[in-house]
Amino acid sequence: MSIIVKHIQRAFSLTRDLVENLEDSSLKLNLAELPSNTIAEQLWCIIGARESYFKAIKQGSWQGFSCSLKDATSQQEILSCLDSSSGSYTSYLEDATLDDTQLNFLIDILEHEIQHHGQLIRYVYGNKLKFPKSWNERYTV
Secondary structure, three states, X not given: OHHHHXXXXXXXXXXXXXXXXXOHHHHHOOOOOOOOOOHHHHHHHHXXXXXXXXXXXXXXXXXXXXXXXXXXXXXXXXXXXXXXHHHHHHHHHXXXXXXXXXXXXXXXXXXXXXXXXXXXXXXXHHOOOXXXXXXXXXXXX
16 A cells, blocks of 8 residues: 555645645636636645545545635645645554555545646646646656
C-alpha cells in the first residue's frame, strides 16, 4: 500500500503547488466560451472529494459528499483546506490496514485528484497562466 500512499501524497502536493502559484483573481477564471465552472469550483470539488472519501475510508462505506471550504475565492482558505485534508490522509494512512473497500476508496480519491489535474491543465493553458515547476516536471507542461 505504501506505493499508493506515495502517489496520493505526490498528487496532493502538486495540487497545493498549483494553488500557491495562482493569485486570488485567477481563482475566478473559467474557460472562456466553453461550458465550464471556475478554477475555484474545481478546487472546491477536489477538497470536498478528499474530505468525503476520507470519511468513507474511515467508515468503510460512502457517507455522502460535503466540503468544508466556505470561500473558494481565497487562496489562503483553499490552501488551508488542502493542507488539512492532506494531513488527515497522511496521519491516518501511516498505521492503517485497509480492507478492499477502503483500498478502493483510496484509489478512487487518487483517480479523482489526477482527473482534476488534467482539467486544471486546460484552465491554466486556456487562461494563459503559468505552471509551477513541479507541474512542468511531472506533466511536461
